[in-house]
Amino acid sequence: MKNWFEEKINAGVLITVVILVGIGLLSIYSATYDTGASDYFNRQLVWAGFGFLFMIIITFIPFRTLQLLSYPIYILSIILLFLVLLIGKSVAGSKSWFGFGNVGIQPSEFAKVAVILALAYFLSDKKVNLRRMKYILLSFTFVLLPVVLIIRQPDTGTALIFIASLISILYWAGVSNTLMLGIIAPTLAAVSALFGITYFLIVVLLLLIVLFLQRENKLISAIIFSITVLIGISVQYVYGKLAPYQQKRIDIFINPESDPLNAGYNVIQSKIAIGSGGIIGKGFLQGTQTQLNFIPAQWTDFVFCVPAEEFGFIGAFFILLMYFYLLYRAIHIASTAKSKYGSLVAFGVVSFFLVHIVINIGMVMGIMPVIGVPLPFLSYGGSFLFSSLIMAGLLLNIYANRKEY
Amino acid sequence: MFEYTSSRKKVILFFVSLIFLLFTVRLVQLQIIYREKYGRMSEENSIRKVVVTPLRGYMYDRNGNLIVDNRPAYTVTVVPAEFDTTKLKLLSDILAIDQQELMNKINREAKYNKFAPAKVKRDVDFKTLSFIEENHEELPGVDYIVESKRAYPPNIRGSHIFGYLREISDEQLAKAGDLYRRGDIIGATGIEAQYEKYLRGEKGYNLIIVDSKGKMIGSYNDGKDDKAPLEGDDLELTIDAKVQALAESLLSNFIGAVVAIDPRDGGIIALVSKPDFNLDLLSGVTPVELWKSLIEDKNKPLFNRATLTNYPPGSTFKMILAIAALQEKFIDQNYRINCTGAFRFGNKIFKDLHVHGSTNVIEAIQRSCNVFFYQMMLKVGLDKWSEYAGMFGFGKPTGIDIMEENAGLLPSETYYNRVYGEGKWTLGYTVSLGIGQGELGVSPIQLASYAMALANQGKLYKPHVVNKIKFKKSGEIKKLDVQYKQIELHPEVWKFVREGLYRAVNLPGGTGAAARVPGVNVAGKTGTAQNPHGKDHAWFIGFAPYEDPKIAICVLVENVGFGGVYAAPIAGLCIEQYLYGEIIRNKQPKITLTKTDLEHTND
Missing domain, CATH: 3.90.1310.10 (Penicillin-binding protein 2a (Domain 2))
Structure with missing residues (x-):
């Protein structure tokens, strides 16, 4: 029995996820304590229960079945994204919810799982040759379809996560270094051009160095270089042509401190919360920043500063360790799975988790722009917790089936 | 598993480690190095x-x-x-x-x-x-x-x-x-x-x-x-403050509404609904007792009578039928009937208040001859009549830019079939529509728009109260677009109908004499909405100057009887105030009911 368990269940992943969900529940309890909104905790608890149940079920889905379900799940999720635009419920100006009584469901969260499965299925096909541009573009189509629908909601944060995850999945799928450079460099150039000419020049310089070190064919290098520069310049040109309010939105995205009423204010308060936690923290339910509601809706995107304030560096570092360990185990699963499909599914999960964690914790600590992205397992939000637990279930499934071809 | 995995795994692990190292460094910076600074800010409960x-x-x-x-x-x-x-x-x-x-x-x-x-x-x-x-x-x-x-x-x-x-x-x-x-x-x-x-x-x-x-x-x-x-x-x-103030004061002892509109662009000059309420008491938090008293008041001060009432328009509607009959060539201006003071249809007798004798269409409008219009209704028919009324905007909201508006009721054959069943209603049901009574409902804003279209010969502007917006951010002043629908009629048709309206105010035997304004030619028509619950409602619609209209107006006074006595003088004073910028006549006409008024009034 013990052998069977060790063979089939990756205890490391399982325990880490349980610990993280537990920390999340405590943080939500603390953040909503005494605000008259105590049902946040209860709701999250119910979602966690269902989520764990589904995680176990997914762990034991036969490998073949999972593969065959990849496309149907993808199609279903696209239909749901369409429907939510038509009949969805508007929450704070964003139409991304299905409302059933007082339960809301966000199809964009489930689209993450669907995209991981569909991309893995597509990229593991023997016919798909990633040296050919056609297949790269097709992979982009898989992601752009839900992204376009999500941007219409509008939810740019989620859309951004899809793009970033896709790029890292393509890398794992074996796209050549040169081509990766051709994808990443123009993207970086576009973003850095918005930050200002200096950042743009730094990116261009870095690109030159990398191209030189790569010793790639001169023609290809020249093409990548000119595309990057052209995109950077056109971004600045387009920015100049935008209406002032659109420019302002981009400015706030780049530099939230320029809008301290909203995003900037949250970051100022969140840094105070984390910093004032010190080494051992102020104690559970004792965080003044948290308990006095200095950060609006802290239980969602800014949840990380709750444990950071109340349990200090020790608590916050422990959470970082848990995430690092989870990602480490997940990367290991991705690299040991025998089938390409399994490996890509596991790495897809790694990508999505990593992008969420980097954007969210970076934002909360004031080293990344403010983008509304939740923290896996910790942030309040039923659909997101549920989809994160499904992703964990996928990891466990791939582990259990790591020897399958 | 695949050939490049192990090298790429290393790259990925390197990046992930780098990120977490960076996070840890930041955490150390915030929580250990700057601990005191943030601690102080949080203690001061800072910002x-x-x-x-x-x-x-x-x-x-x-x-x-x-x-x-x-x-x-x-x-x-x-x-x-x-x-x-x-x-x-x-x-x-x-x-x-x-x-x-x-x-x-x-x-x-x-x-x-x-x-x-x-x-x-x-x-x-x-x-x-x-x-x-x-x-x-x-x-x-x-x-x-x-x-x-x-x-x-x-x-x-x-x-x-x-x-x-x-x-x-x-x-x-x-x-x-x-x-x-x-x-x-x-x-x-x-x-x-x-x-x-x-x-x-x-x-x-x-x-x-x-x-x-x-x-x-x-x-x-x-x-x-x-x-x-x-x-x-x-x-x-587009409001004229003086006209608005005058209209409010004229109507202050009545239940009713005034809508004055500029026939050159559809801008509302004045819009009054009485009884009303004091905005000063409501702008902020309204005391519960005040709300209760406003809601329970049987005269409904919160109800905007100018856009929400739904009463029959009475004789003010006769021009619709005159227009339909002339435009569709059922009659011409020389067509005459002999008004004997009553009209028999089947075994039902529809009465007129006077015996008008030989009457053509212009005289029929001037004297408000019911018999003439009963006959016209049978000639023109329900559907054509309904079509022309629809062209003037009846039966649908005017689209005025202040909320809450009643579409009113404009019946058609479909309506009668729905209400009474197909074949279960007769033409007799529709005869009184010809004189604006029966199953027909309009609001003052609709009648004012109609008066506007009669004034400017067919430009049915969308009524509006806001003319320009001055943006504080850019300093730019934007004039809002004015929309209109053109009602295409033969020029002669406009001429005859407008002449009827001119005569109704200015010639002996006309019903709207009380709307006259010194030095200006006013055209208009009175009307009475039959009210099964009490005294009839008085209507007046009109415009001035007749030659080059600058104001069109609709006045409704509830429960006072004939339109010529109450509604017409109010309209006249508002027109005078607007065109002269003041009241120039020495003595205001008395707004009371006398025996002679009754004898001359027929609508």
Whole structure:
């Protein structure tokens, strides 16, 4: 029995996820304590229960079945994204919810799982040759379809996560270094051009160095270089042509401190919360920043500063360790799975988790722009917790089936 | 598994480790190196954001007179966390609010944020304010803020045009996202609601540093990060303040409505619905008793009679039939009937008040001959009649830019088939429609639009009260687009019908003589809406000057009987005020019912 368990269940992943969900529940309890909104905790608890149940079920889905379900799940999720635009419920100006009584469901969260499965299925096909541009573009189509629908909601944060995850999945799928450079460099150039000419020049310089070190064919290098520069310049040109309010939105995205009423204010308060936690923290339910509601809706995107304030560096570092360990185990699963499909599914999960964690914790600590992205397992939000637990279930499934071809 | 995996795994692991190393370094920086700085900021309970609400945009009349202004109003606030509940009675006595109600207000805010000041009473007087100042030590957490409140000129109410403001409801708050906060004031009706997004302006804020007791100890970063509020955009209305004031005063003892409209662009010159209410008492938080009295008042002061009533138009509707008959060539201007004072259809007799003798279409309008129009209705038929009425905008909302409007009722064959069943109704049902009675309902704004189209020969402008918006941000002044629908008729048809209207006011035997204005040719038509519940309602529609119309008007006076006696003189005075800018006639005509009036009146 013990052998069977060790063979089939990756205890490391399982325990880490349980610990993280537990920390999340405590943080939500603390953040909503005494605000008259105590049902946040209860709701999250119910979602966690269902989520764990589904995680176990997914762990034991036969490998073949999972593969065959990849496309149907993808199609279903696209239909749901369409429907939510038509009949969805508007929450704070964003139409991304299905409302059933007082339960809301966000199809964009489930689209993450669907995209991981569909991309893995597509990229593991023997016919798909990633040296050919056609297949790269097709992979982009898989992601752009839900992204376009999500941007219409509008939810740019989620859309951004899809793009970033896709790029890292393509890398794992074996796209050549040169081509990766051709994808990443123009993207970086576009973003850095918005930050200002200096950042743009730094990116261009870095690109030159990398191209030189790569010793790639001169023609290809020249093409990548000119595309990057052209995109950077056109971004600045387009920015100049935008209406002032659109420019302002981009400015706030780049530099939230320029809008301290909203995003900037949250970051100022969140840094105070984390910093004032010190080494051992102020104690559970004792965080003044948290308990006095200095950060609006802290239980969602800014949840990380709750444990950071109340349990200090020790608590916050422990959470970082848990995430690092989870990602480490997940990367290991991705690299040991025998089938390409399994490996890509596991790495897809790694990508999505990593992008969420980097954007969210970076934002909360004031080293990344403010983008509304939740923290896996910790942030309040039923659909997101549920989809994160499904992703964990996928990891466990791939582990259990790591020897399958 | 695949050939490149192990090298790429290393790259990925390297990046992930780098990211987590960076995060740890940042964590050390925030929580260990800058610990004291952030600790101090959090102890001082540091930064609070105080939202500064901008002044709402002003409203000017068509001559540039300020008619909706702002004035300062003091609002008493209570910070729930700091309030000493044993002082509840003292505060409730000072503010004259029930203790329970006061506590509810404080608790409602405390549910969301007990450190945010709850607004407990708006617009308190100076005496109350100084009392709170004097007892500041006794009343911890009680303070006041200066807000603004709408102010209106003394002689204009404009209740149904300007509309009132109220505190945003929880449902509105949920829909609006973060543009509004609890306790914000939002337009509820009229222009205030329709143009809310222009009038509200953009909020600003001050970042202040407060101590652990919530007391302000200074501004954050010397106020460099503060944002000043941006005043709301101003509106230039099409209203003429003097005409509006006059119309309100003329109607003050009646139940009814006046709508005056500019036939050159559809701009509303005056819009009155009586009884009305005092906006001054409603702009902010309305006391419950006042609301109750307004809602329970049997004369419904909140109801906008100018756009919502649904009464038969009476004889004012006869021109529709005249137009349909002439345009469709059922008759020409020489066609005559002999009015014997009654019209027999089947075994039913439709009566006229007078024996008009030989009558053509122009004379029929002038004298309001019912027999002529009973016959026309049979000639033209229900569907053609309904089609022409529809062309003039009846049976559908006019699209005026203040909320709440009644489409009215314009019957057609489909309507009768639905109500009575196919084949179960006869032409007899429709005969009285010809004189504007029966199953037909219109509002004053619809009749005013119709008068406008008769005045300007077919340009049915969409009525509107806002002419220009002055944007505070850019300083740009934008004139709003004017839309219209052209009603195409033969020029002769316009000529005959308009001549009938001219005669109805200016020649002997006309029914609208009371609308005459010295020195100006007025054209118009009276009407009476039969009212099964009491005395009939009086209508008058008209326009002036006849040769080059600058104003079209509709007057409704409820429960007074004939249109020529009450409604027509009110219209005449409004026209005079608008065209001359003052009342030039020496003596106002008496608005009373006499025997001679009755003899000359037929509608």
